[in-house]
Amino acid sequence: MEDDRYRARLINCLSGVKTACLIGTVDNEGATNLAVFSSLFHLGANPALMGLIFRPHVTPRHTLENFKETGFATINLLSSSYQENIHHTSARFSKDQSEFDRCGFTPEFLNEGVAPFVKEAQVKWSLSFVRQVDIPENGTHMVIGAVEDVFIPQNILKEDGFLDLAAIDPCLVTGLDCYHQVKSGTRYAYAKPDHKPQALS
């Protein structure tokens, strides 16, 4: 058992430092749910699709169940100052306890019929459920979502479409329990084979 935990920590760390995002959902009875995920990945820009990995659905997985039941989830990026609250959403709350309330976040319904956003999040968007892909090798599930409404502060959106995420001090995570901040970045010009990339000013 301790070996399993050692292995889980190590392999979870190996895939690198990620952004910790909060996924907001609601069930058909109106009970809201919030959970931290670090498995969000880009699938394509046109159409705008993202993927998420869910652990085996052998115990209740409220986020997955609600996402399928209502067809919507919200992805919320928060400042690292919320890292304690973010980690708290990983505790096993029962379905009648909303993580919004218990972990200090405010549900915000920006579009009727869609899942709750996190009011405290600076960058957030909704995903509509597209398809679930089961991974028989280990019982996990990949869910493909389509990007719907996007809410971002104007000052971090640059003229060419680049989003200066570092400016919102996003909460990053390594493995299951280590939270980090990112330093501001350096952009480079489109890379060409014959010379070293040029940093953009």
Add this chain to the structure above:
Amino acid sequence: MEDDRYRARLINCLSGVKTACLIGTVDNEGATNLAVFSSLFHLGANPALMGLIFRPHVTPRHTLENFKETGFATINLLSSSYQENIHHTSARFSKDQSEFDRCGFTPEFLNEGVAPFVKEAQVKWSLSFVRQVDIPENGTHMVIGAVEDVFIPQNILKEDGFLDLAAIDPCLVTGLDCYHQVKSGTRYAYAKPDHKPQALS
């Protein structure tokens, strides 16, 4: 066309700050290849599986072709001091130009018959090819790989299996062209519903 690029930049940024990893492969004739990816994600610890997203295979995708042809790829995490070299691997080199040579990295064959590692990488592991999952919604391909040999410096591996990746100053990336450093992190105890998470000293 400019609208497409704007959209691609924005949607690529939206999924958050990621770790930039270099994937090393070789074809059956021995030609080595190296490419930067930010789409690596954790699929499970037991068995240890990871996923990678590849863009549509309509133009040559050397990494995907080599991974399938030989059954192996290496994942290499580098210090952010290599960010220019890492970005350079995204240029369109022809198949007879190895990115190892052109971008200033040294191929290292640690296990016979397996793909080349990057000598300069501090954390690296090999993946064996498990399965390709095609995503018809946009023509991309998810590849599932199994973690094989892992090479990590002993000083960043903690007693409980946690890997202090921040200590190697890993190169992070936002979108397609912005490279970052991470700050050292704070670990929290396993979260419980009834109280705020405790930071571990």
